[in-house]
Amino acid sequence: MGSIPQISDWKVLAASKREAVAKKIPKQWRLSPSVLSNISSTSPISVLDIPRSCGLLSTQELTLTEDYDATALVEAMAKGEIKSYDVTLAFCKRAAIAQQLVNCCTEIMFDEALARAKECDDYLEREGKTMGRLHGLPISLKDSFNIKGVQTTIGYVSFIAHPPAASNSNLVDLLFKQGAVFYVKTNIPQSMMTADSDNNVFGRTLNPNKLTLTAGGSTGGEGALLKLRGSPLGIATDIAGSIRIPSLCNGVLSFKPTASRIPFGGKVPPGRLGSPSPILPVIGPEGHSVRDLELFMKTAIDSDPWECDEHTLAVPWRRVEVPKRPLRFGLIRGDPKRPLHPPVERALHSAATALKEAGHSLVLLDEKIPSLWDTAILAWKFFLLDPKKTPVQYVNASGEPWVSSIKTASFSSLAGWEATMDELFDMNVERSKILKVYHDLYVENQLDAILMPGYQATAVPHDTYGLPIYTVLQNLLNVSAPSYSGKIPLIWPSVPFRNPAVPPGIEAVG
Amino acid sequence: MGSIPQISDWKVLAASKREAVAKKIPKQWRLSPSVLSNISSTSPISVLDIPRSCGLLSTQELTLTEDYDATALVEAMAKGEIKSYDVTLAFCKRAAIAQQLVNCCTEIMFDEALARAKECDDYLEREGKTMGRLHGLPISLKDSFNIKGVQTTIGYVSFIAHPPAASNSNLVDLLFKQGAVFYVKTNIPQSMMTADSDNNVFGRTLNPNKLTLTAGGSTGGEGALLKLRGSPLGIATDIAGSIRIPSLCNGVLSFKPTASRIPFGGKVPPGRLGSPSPILPVIGPEGHSVRDLELFMKTAIDSDPWECDEHTLAVPWRRVEVPKRPLRFGLIRGDPKRPLHPPVERALHSAATALKEAGHSLVLLDEKIPSLWDTAILAWKFFLLDPKKTPVQYVNASGEPWVSSIKTASFSSLAGWEATMDELFDMNVERSKILKVYHDLYVENQLDAILMPGYQATAVPHDTYGLPIYTVLQNLLNVSAPSYSGKIPLIWPSVPFRNPAVPPGIEAVG
Missing domain, CATH: 3.90.1300.10 (Amidase signature (AS) domain)
Structure with missing residues (x-):
């Protein structure tokens, strides 16, 4: 990572990274100064209504982001009733709004996402079938996932010197094959071992229900983004509560599976690999409906994830029937x-x-x-x-x-x-x-x-x-x-x- | 385990343990001095024919021990064509012969086994159904398994002072519920970490194909016993080859599953519990046919072993179809x-x-x-x-x-x-x-x-x-x-x- 920067340098480095991210929000998607003037970690307000009231989203964009869960979006796109491009554009705009309100994103990939969405739409039209079960669906990801060509700093200033990722995380590859569209990565705590998603690169994520409250962590950016309906489905990780804490703090649903079910390889870890700890980190979804959590789990496991990841259990998906007796x-x-x-x-x-x-x-x-x-x-x-x-x-x-x-x-x-x-x-x-x-x-x-x-x-x-x-x-x-x-x-x-x-x-x- | 014995004591202790085991072989099942005079670890002979030639086994006993695999025995017992008592008696006798030839057993439980076999026969007659999938089947076990009331020394002289086991290993409980009959435990190496089944309590197991050769280890007693058809099915453990080495040395079949499939809890370990090693010991079968190995695996996994063992994966049995294409x-x-x-x-x-x-x-x-x-x-x-x-x-x-x-x-x-x-x-x-x-x-x-x-x-x-x-x-x-x-x-x-x-x-x- 080159020579160690001087202490005075770190703020400059971090500011330049933040500025580069901020520039990726198109000018026409920026909130008015009057709205932004109320936004701070000491401002005891809810911002849940702002995406609807700010005027930046069309009626169709409000409908796509608020009235569908991920399952409904995928179904409607597969039938050709709605276009991935329109869905992706709606979520890019809404994520941009969320970012300005609660600082939930780290990397912004709107251009790449819109190109990818177009590719999905063209594929469906040309081939008469979807790319996969997540065809055209925008999915947000915790910052620690690697997407080829995009940086993964996980909130360490020293990682700003790292080049963009040379390859995808194993799960990212898998979701791509199923037709996913990646458009933002989301904020986490320094070291990933606290429940406040705050770090010296990207700053602090705020809770959209009330800005003076924590958004939770370590997948706090996801929780805040989802609560503002800036994402239909978020991918989180958990070793002590990092999927569930943001879910509890912001008010969204989540699921932490057992270890080694969802392929974990190819991410950037906040600490050292090779720990002999019996507590393994896991990947799981944050989302808007129980069926969306299942959509993610079932899609990942039905994709033979053990083929792309040597640490993933080769155990097929099975549905456990709910007993008819009282529980x-x-x-x-x-x-x-x-x-x-x-x-x-x-x-x-x-x-x-x-x-x-x-x-x-x-x-x-x-x-x-x-x-x-x-x-x-x-x-x-x-x-x-x-x-x-x-x-x-x-x-x-x-x-x-x-x-x-x-x-x-x-x-x-x-x-x-x-x-x-x-x-x-x-x-x-x-x-x-x-x-x-x-x-x-x-x-x-x-x-x-x-x-x-x-x-x-x-x-x-x-x-x-x-x-x-x-x-x-x-x-x-x-x-x-x-x-x-x-x-x-x-x-x-x-x-x-x-x-x-x-x-x-x-x-x-x- | 009381005070540490003097160095001069260990041989006395070990000899008294061996004598107690030897006494459990009825006099009428003892081989003639002329046969025994050729038996030693330096005698380059095969003893494979002796169970048949020694005259101790009836024609029916030879048939039951040689012409059936475990699956066939279980089927015939379930239909009432043969009795568990007769099968168990035949295997007790043949194990007694094997013991005198190759020193493969540690604990002998003939009396308990015959009583249990009678219980199985009575149950079938009374209830009109079997106890389970292993109804009436004699099963031999590596010494490290605990059977309530029977000692588990695993070949350490210092363990001779231990009381008999107060409870069954988790797998023993499971197999009991499926109708198994336990009649012998079998020899292992001191420390279980060598491939020669030799220890200072029970001595050395010899290879029945040629007594000057190793029977392998650490489940070597099983391998030798099975090769002499003194057991229809043996239960082994493996952390570096201990199921498979005796299989290769003696010439029987075996299967080492992946970790945490067969309940491992409640055994006597040769070393310290709690190792952070990622290499976990596993339990698997040694036997006479591929379908017998499957009988064991499928029975264990279909018995919901995760109910009796907190470290066992709750993953049901499934059969993987052999592809129709060339492999x-x-x-x-x-x-x-x-x-x-x-x-x-x-x-x-x-x-x-x-x-x-x-x-x-x-x-x-x-x-x-x-x-x-x-x-x-x-x-x-x-x-x-x-x-x-x-x-x-x-x-x-x-x-x-x-x-x-x-x-x-x-x-x-x-x-x-x-x-x-x-x-x-x-x-x-x-x-x-x-x-x-x-x-x-x-x-x-x-x-x-x-x-x-x-x-x-x-x-x-x-x-x-x-x-x-x-x-x-x-x-x-x-x-x-x-x-x-x-x-x-x-x-x-x-x-x-x-x-x-x-x-x-x-x-x-x-």
Whole structure:
């Protein structure tokens, strides 16, 4: 990456990167100064109405971005009822608006996307068939995915010196083959290990529901973009909650599958490759409907992803039928170290009550599970195994400072902790014990799913989210976990552990 | 385990354990002194004919043990054509004979087995249906499996002080529910990390084809017992070749599945639990027919093993259809550091020729793969991660010496090597690179399987087997691998890596 820049340089570098991105928003798509004057991280307003009120979108563009989910768009494009070009243009414009409101994008690829959309339309007309199941669909991606010819800085100033990606991530290749159109990449936190999508390259993503609140992380740019309907479908990653936290904070749907289902290879990692941690990062969708989450999962798995990625399980898609009998749910009401705020307690209570009233039963698990706090500490130890502390090197390489939320996203008891090989053996045994507790609770109580909070609160002010003890549990256990903001806080189906073959399965409680 | 015995004690302890086992062979099943006088590890004779010639087995017992495979036995018992009691008695007697010839058993459970067989027969008569898919079938097990009430020493003298197992291994529970009858556990090497099934508790298992040759390991007792038709089906484990080496040395069939398919929990490990090694031990069958290997795999996986074991993948059984087109095979002809002996070279050549003549094609991979020797060294490093060197502690606890073959089963370049966390990251990256090479060879050449030697030679003299560089490859890659002694040396189907859902699939070349 050339010589290490001087400390005074990093701001210049970052500003020039931001400026290059900003230039890719056409002048005619820019919001008026009067709208922009209210936009800041200290402005306690909702911007949800602005895409509709700002006047930049035509009636058809409002319809395409608001009244269709991804499944409906794909169906209508396949039938020739609507053009990919028009759909893509609508989402490019709306993403440009979202970017000006909540700073959710990193790389902008509007020109390439419109050319690609034209290609899709021409293909359909010429061949009389679609390119694939995602024919013509604009899809937004977390910044860490590589798209050939586009830079991947993942918010490290030192990565601004990197050349554009020489090849696509494995999943990007797969989605391209199915006809996807990529038009933006989205913002993430420095190091990807905090829940505030803030970094020194692109700055902070704001929550469109209220700009003073966090958009969550690490796939926070997606959450904010989706909430503003600037994307029909977003691709996220998750090792401690990074798919689900933005979903909960912004109010969109998401699904975290088990590990090794969706091809993970060819991305830019925020840390060192080769970690012996048993907690693997996973890719999953953020979106607008349950069927859209399934559209993504089923398309990826039906595409034989194991052909393009040597770490992906060769397990076909299968649909698990919802039992006809009443269902049995475990219920976890939270950890005393992170007690639930009233709105979350109410949502959890409403969900539990609704399930009971529908004839299902609930088993309270609070007293039967290991401390969620201690479980999260164990997970964090697995995240801290690298003796080279690679993310620190990436940050120090440019002289950029740490973002504010980093200090809230670590356990004080782990300050200075260094892993030994001996302790790693004990940590794995400890993880197995926890796995067994949950496994036995599932089996002995014949549970179909567990219902629990995804976080103690709704979206909180910037840099106060802290540690995601409720979401990291499902990563440590390697279970799948959909997240429904506003409906049911977080639920994980009865997928026995390390189960790679479970479909979203969320119909069970949808 | 109480106080550490004095060095002079270990031989007494071991002798008393052996004596207790020997006493469980009824007097009327003992071979004549004239037969026994020829039995020793330096006697270059085959004992394959002795079960038939010794006169201890009735004609029906010879028929039951020789003319049926496990599948045929189960079918005939289910129809009531033969009784489990008679089948079990025949295999108990034949195992007793095998034990006297090749020292293949560790624990003898004839009384319990006959009572259980009676229970199976009574159940069938009373209920008009079988207990399960393995109704009444005698199954032999490697010593490391726990059976409630039976000791599990795994050949460590220090483990003689352990009480009998308090519960069954998860797989034992599962097989019991399917109607299995357990009647013997079988011999293994001290530490399970050499290919000679020799330890200071039970002594050495001999090869029934020629007593001066190794029976292989670590599941060598099974291989020898099966070859003498003293078992219809044996359950083995494998982390570097331990299912397949005895199969190759003795001449029986075997199958090593991918990791986490067959429930592994509740066994007695030879080393420390919690290793961060990506190479996981697996359970698989040794047997007499391809359909028997499938009987075991399908029964285990159709039994929802993820319900009884939190580490087992919840992936249902599925049958992969053999393509109607000609197949494509990769061919690996060996590594220069362990060149093939003429019989193995001939077998490999015959197999390749037969495939070509049948219209299939072969792609030579010798120059395209990383050094098999270096790959094995990497695997061995993963086996040596434990800084506590737990197996050494288990051996030293009694003062017993190391068995002779241990020194042939280590890489001199790894003497004194200790893992660091930093190197472990690099080792994982190195493993990923190797995985990618094979993955890409499979995909680019559209291979259905790879054909390669399982070892450089046929069975070798005791304590000279050395390092299993050909078999450990499939463990490092986590691919499934059937092994056919005498037919095709070793073949692994085109199961994309870490594929848990592949059935034996060996019909493709059967």
